[in-house]
Amino acid sequence: MNRLHLSSGFVRQSLVGLKLLVVMTVVLGVVYPAAVWGISQTAFHEKANGQIVSVDGKDVGSKLIGQNFATKDDDLFHGRPSAGDYDGLASAPSNLGPSNPDLLSAIKKRQATIAAIEGVDVADIPADAVTASGSGLDPYISPEYARLQVPRVAKARGLTTGAIEKLVADHTDGRQLGFLGEPKVNVLELNLALPDR
Missing domain, CATH: 1.20.5 (Single alpha-helices involved in coiled-coils or other helix-helix interfaces)
Known part of the structure; x- marks a missing residue:
């Protein structure tokens, strides 16, 4: 029992x-x-749907994910470098420390490339232009990096630098809540605001 x-x-x-x-x-x-x-x-x-941006019914990107905007015409603003070659599935930093020779070499190479493309001195290139973000997919650049690219974009599109500078200013977001973070420019939105050539 x-x-x-x-x-x-x-x-x-x-x-x-x-x-x-x-x-x-x-x-x-x-x-x-x-x-x-x-x-x-x-x-x-x-x-909730990833802030997808559509143009004429076609999805062109997300406001939240950086893309490679380098074209042979060089008529678009370039974003931050990506440690994962802009692959959303490989979203990660390079994990290379600030004294790692590979990272230092990549930064020097990026500086030389940007100096040649933009026609500026290496000392004038902001840090976000040559370093990848933690995710490797940062959709934003600093207003300084955007302004550095203004002459190239204006020339490639046949516009005045003043018109492009105004677009950069119009698409610069301030600090969150007025004091958090740094001002930033969403590269996708800025490129979409550029007038057609």
Whole structure:
């Protein structure tokens, strides 16, 4: 009788545990994710979907992910370098320390390339132009790097530097809440604002 009592108690507890597993799986695996998805689609639709930017019905990028805008015409603003070659699946920093010879070599190479493309002295190139961000997919550049590129973009598009400088100023976001972070320029939005040639 004692064994029968132990056996029925084990079965009862196992059934309770199984019921709890099913209920929690439904609540935490279906109901909760569906509720979060529904709220985000209703209240924050654009942000919940990756802030995709479309032009004439065609998706051209995300406001949140950097792209390689270097073209042979050099008529677009360039973004920050990417440690993962702008591959969203390989989003990561290079993990090279500031004294690593490979990183120093890459920075010097980037400085030389930018100095040649922009026609400026290496000392005038801001840090974000030659260093990748932590994600390797930073969609922003500093206003200084954007202004450095103004003469090249203006010349390639046949526009005045004043017109391009105004676009840079119009697309410069200030510090968050007025005091957090640094001013920044979203490269995708700035490039899309450029008038057609």
